[in-house]
Amino acid sequence: xxxxxxxxxxxxxxxxxxxxxxxxxxxxxxxxxxxxxxxxxxxxxxxxxxxxxxxxxxxxxxxxxxxxxxxxxxxxxxxxxxxxxxxxxxxxxxxxxxxxxxxxxxxxxxxxxxxxxxxxxxxxxxxxxxxxxxxxxxxxxxxxxxxxxxxxxxxxxxxxxxxxxxxxxxxxxxxxxxxxxxxxxxxxxxxxxxxxxxxxxxxxxxxxxxxxxxxxxxx
Amino acid sequence: xxxxxxxxxxxxxxxxxxxxxxxxxxxxxxxxxxxxxxxxxxxxxxxxxxxxxxxxxxxxxxxxxxxxxxxxxxxxxxxxxxxxxxxxxxxxxxxxxxxxxxxxxxxxxxxxxxxxxxxxxxxxxxxxxxxxxxxxxxxxxxxxxxxxxxxxxxxxxxxxxxxxxxxxxxxxxxxxxxxxxxxxxxxxxxxxxxxxxxxxxxxxxxxxxxxxxxxxxxx
Amino acid sequence: xxxxxxxxxxxxxxxxxxxxxxxxxxxxxxxxxxxxxxxxxxxxxxxxxxxxxxxxxxxxxxxxxxxxxxxxxxxxxxxxxxxxxxxxxxxxxxxxxxxxxxxxxxxxxxxxxxxxxxxxxxxxxxxxxxxxxxxxxxxxxxxxxxxxxxxxxxxxxxxxxxxxxxxxxxxxxxxxxxxxxxxxxxxxxxxxxxxxxxxxxxxxxxxxxxxxxxxxxxxxxxxxxxxxxxxxxxxxxxxxxxxxxxxxxxxxxxxxxxxxxxx
Numbered sequence: 001x002x003x004x005x006x007x008x009x010x011x012x013x014x015x016x017x018x019x020x021x022x023x024x025x026x027x028x029x030x031x032x033x034x035x036x037x038x039x040x041x042x043x044x045x046x047x048x049x050x051x052x053x054x055x056x057x058x059x060x061x062x063x064x065x066x067x068x069x070x071x072x073x074x075x076x077x078x079x080x081x082x083x084x085x086x087x088x089x090x091x092x093x094x095x096x097x098x099x100x101x102x103x104x105x106x107x108x109x110x111x112x113x114x115x116x117x118x119x120x121x122x123x124x125x126x127x128x129x130x131x132x133x134x135x136x137x138x139x140x141x142x143x144x145x146x147x148x149x150x151x152x153x154x155x156x157x158x159x160x161x162x163x164x165x166x167x168x169x170x171x172x173x174x175x176x177x178x179x180x181x182x183x184x185x186x187x188x189x190x191x192x193x194x195x196x197x198x199x200x201x202x203x204x205x206x207x208x209x210x211x212x213x214x215x216x217x218x219x
Numbered sequence: 220x221x222x223x224x225x226x227x228x229x230x231x232x233x234x235x236x237x238x239x240x241x242x243x244x245x246x247x248x249x250x251x252x253x254x255x256x257x258x259x260x261x262x263x264x265x266x267x268x269x270x271x272x273x274x275x276x277x278x279x280x281x282x283x284x285x286x287x288x289x290x291x292x293x294x295x296x297x298x299x300x301x302x303x304x305x306x307x308x309x310x311x312x313x314x315x316x317x318x319x320x321x322x323x324x325x326x327x328x329x330x331x332x333x334x335x336x337x338x339x340x341x342x343x344x345x346x347x348x349x350x351x352x353x354x355x356x357x358x359x360x361x362x363x364x365x366x367x368x369x370x371x372x373x374x375x376x377x378x379x380x381x382x383x384x385x386x387x388x389x390x391x392x393x394x395x396x397x398x399x400x401x402x403x404x405x406x407x408x409x410x411x412x413x414x415x416x417x418x419x420x421x422x423x424x425x426x427x428x429x430x431x432x433x434x435x436x437x438x
Numbered sequence: 439x440x441x442x443x444x445x446x447x448x449x450x451x452x453x454x455x456x457x458x459x460x461x462x463x464x465x466x467x468x469x470x471x472x473x474x475x476x477x478x479x480x481x482x483x484x485x486x487x488x489x490x491x492x493x494x495x496x497x498x499x500x501x502x503x504x505x506x507x508x509x510x511x512x513x514x515x516x517x518x519x520x521x522x523x524x525x526x527x528x529x530x531x532x533x534x535x536x537x538x539x540x541x542x543x544x545x546x547x548x549x550x551x552x553x554x555x556x557x558x559x560x561x562x563x564x565x566x567x568x569x570x571x572x573x574x575x576x577x578x579x580x581x582x583x584x585x586x587x588x589x590x591x592x593x594x595x596x597x598x599x600x601x602x603x604x605x606x607x608x609x610x611x612x613x614x615x616x617x618x619x620x621x622x623x624x625x626x627x628x629x630x631x632x633x634x635x636x637x638x639x640x641x642x643x644x645x646x647x648x649x650x651x652x653x654x655x656x657x658x659x660x661x662x663x664x665x666x667x668x669x670x671x672x673x674x675x676x677x678x679x680x681x682x683x684x685x686x687x688x689x690x691x692x693x694x695x696x697x698x699x700x701x
Contacts (some may be wrong), residue, residue, distance in 0.1 A: 027286030067246030327563035345471025
């Protein structure tokens, strides 16, 4: 249809191919060539008498709005995929990595002590918690912000999410094994049995804290 | 967060982009890639819900008669310059390695008789097939190993690859020139010599080959 | 004499030259089937109508000539010669009904089929190689764009990792000086200070719970701490004679009121 528009009108002494053909030629050359091609180079490769510049005008119009464009690069021409389709040139690969030790510990503290402030996490871990670690856990949607603590500064707290429970196959955070079970599993070594353990049988979540509390009152 | 970046600009509620857009996308992907791309790969890279096969039908039509064509290569698709414009591309012509007569014949036998065993190739050529010949064809990725034949010894078979189809501009192995005529003339049969050491399973073998051959003609 | 000898020599040299031409050809042949196919072309007929008998004769004479020239023919050439000699005899002699095995015609037909099939494959190969070929007649994209691989990292951890992580921290607690969770602890000193300021406004019996500091009654842990310290502070103030304390029965609320100072 648009080919008609590309028909040459001028009578050339040399019998150049019809403009539609010239357009095809430019199209094929631009497609197959690794580097942008100048009009001069195009004409050197095309049959005698061809008007590559005009063919380019037609070709450029033909590719308007298409997935591929005819673009000018310096004084040469090339074909390029449309910029808005750049996302198609990506292939997503998913890589699974183990969570860092700092992240696991932070997560564990949040899970066992929630709601817990950053200061409390730092106190328990004995080191400062990097922003990146908390951000990572937030981004993974394993933790979220809980209600603010009613203490000076009203610090924000962290709690674990449903996503966290789903990932670890827990119905709720109380299903996390308590200290007793951790010890029974041999995961807690070198810990003298605090008499306090008898104190808090209410629930696992409180248990860790009960230990601290009882130790407090022992003083 | 990073997911957003990979999403197309339309925040589709799982609604595929219009067909015109899909056509552009397929155009961009095929254009950008030298290797043929399967419909599945296309759809994996396009937004959810796209119908690459339909977009390809439109795209193929659009490029009819152009300097670049949309061609089918096995079960994949690629863009290639029109064959009649090859003369413009002397610069791009890659020096294809000169194949020996033995290699060319072996390749043809594999293409027309596939899946075919080495013994069958030797039977047809009347000489033993050198390792080097097969290795060269394997290395060029024009042939690959097919499934084993269900005959004694379960010999390995050879079949041609997508690279072979791509190189020779064939949509699939059924398009091999003269295949139907050769088959009609019975020249693709693996007739055992009369009075050959009756192995009893000759019939089976024949049957197997017939099935394979007919597979070539199945749509 | 000398002339004669010379002449004889010339002839044999010419013959040898002609024969050596064949030697080159033998090298160029790809086995007996290839030779047979080449020989069959001299008959200039359709391969299906080829005279296998004539072909057998041609082949046998080819082998004879090779022998005369003392060309070491590969074993398969000789096997083919023997087989063709057998075939020739079968084709020439009237069929013997008592003899088993395939007839001469069947064997000849198969040989013709083999030749035709090989020729067909050679033609097919030639047609294949004459097709428009990628990189010669047809071209792929000259500047392929690389598909960038977007690496999406998902992190994972198991419940055991979590438990071990927690256990690690709890175990480590043993090796660092114990630090109180101060914001959950309301010390007796704090309570005392607070109560001293408040008792002046407690003329009537009031529940001890009402004296808990603000914000310490919601969280059970904090309430417990505050209650304990406030109660201890109360006892201290009673001891000082500044407060009165009472409890109507076991587990009933503890009430307190300020005591008029008698100075």
